[in-house]
Amino acid sequence: MQDSTPGTDAMRPALSVILPAHDEEGLIGPCLDAVIASDWPRGNRNAGLEVIVVANGCSDGTVAEAESRAPAAAAAGIALRVLDLPEGGKLGALNAGDAAARAGNRVYLDADVTVSHRLLLQLHGALSRDGPVYASGQVLIPKGQSALTRAYRRIYRQVPFMTHGVPGCGVFGVNAAGRKRWGDWPDVISDDTFARLNFAPHERIGVSATYHWPLVEGLGPLIRVRRRQNAGVDELRRRFPDLFANEDKPGLSTADKLTMFSRDPFGFLVYAGVLLYVKLRPHREADGWSRGR
DSSP states (O other), rough: OEETTTTTTGSSEEEEEEEEEEOTTTTTHHHHHHHTTSSOOOOOOSSSSEEEEEESOOOOSSHHHHHHHHHHHTTTEEEEEEEESOOOOOOHHHHHHHOOOOOEEEEEEOOEEEETHHHHHHHHHHHHHOOOEEEEEEEOOOOSSSHHHHHHHHHTTHHHHHSSSSOOEEEOOOOOHTTTTTTOSOOOOOOHHHHHHHHHHGGGEEEEEEEOOOOOHHHHHHHHHHHHHHHHHHHHHOGGGGGGGGGOOOOOOOHHHHHHHHHHHHHHHHHHHHHHHHHHOOOGGGOOOOOOO
16 A cells, blocks of 8 residues: 555545556556646645545556556645555445545546546535535546447437436545445445435536546447446346435437437437347346446
């Protein structure tokens, strides 16, 4: 474990950012660079920012890449801590990060996300109020490199999950009162959906600051990720059915689908084709999961 800020035990941070990472050597650096470049009050010992990277079961240079950001983090007044866990698994990493975190306000960040300069400060402001709060920013999905990913993206950006409410894809925050809604993170596929559904719609706050959240590239990865998303929701419905009283996502009407198709036939066929393929050939445990989105 490395800590970039001497004497941080004497300072209680205002915000803890928990960043689980498994074999993210190529992504963890840019993710941390964006966090370190965040607008954050400097020199106020009661408003510190703490970042906890939880490397879990890594076989690449994730830990070294994260630790290499320690000087920049220290120069920015940010306490960067890197936990190197021998076991893999995101839920174990989240629990380890929570155990190490010292702030009541917490942001959970995926390693392939890049935050804008204002996001963490705005999330902290949204979380600093009475009562349970869940918060996230405005998600921006990069265009992608492959034609199929770009087509999928054009429709995915329009579906109700992305346009309605506070989806929290890749980054979300909860305050201390909200985090008390559950104990340890359960061993579930969709930790982000589990967290979001622990809050009623009126308890979720969307701030104006943005972040970049990429899709995977190509048809095969898109199918595998969609399988994971569907299986994650199905699992939560089986294990935590009461949470779905908090679901506020509207359905996609036939008129909406026809409008999407008329405006972008290729994009709609790619998106609908992925959904149909996954429905006809759902996930089998032996298939394994795709990383990323």
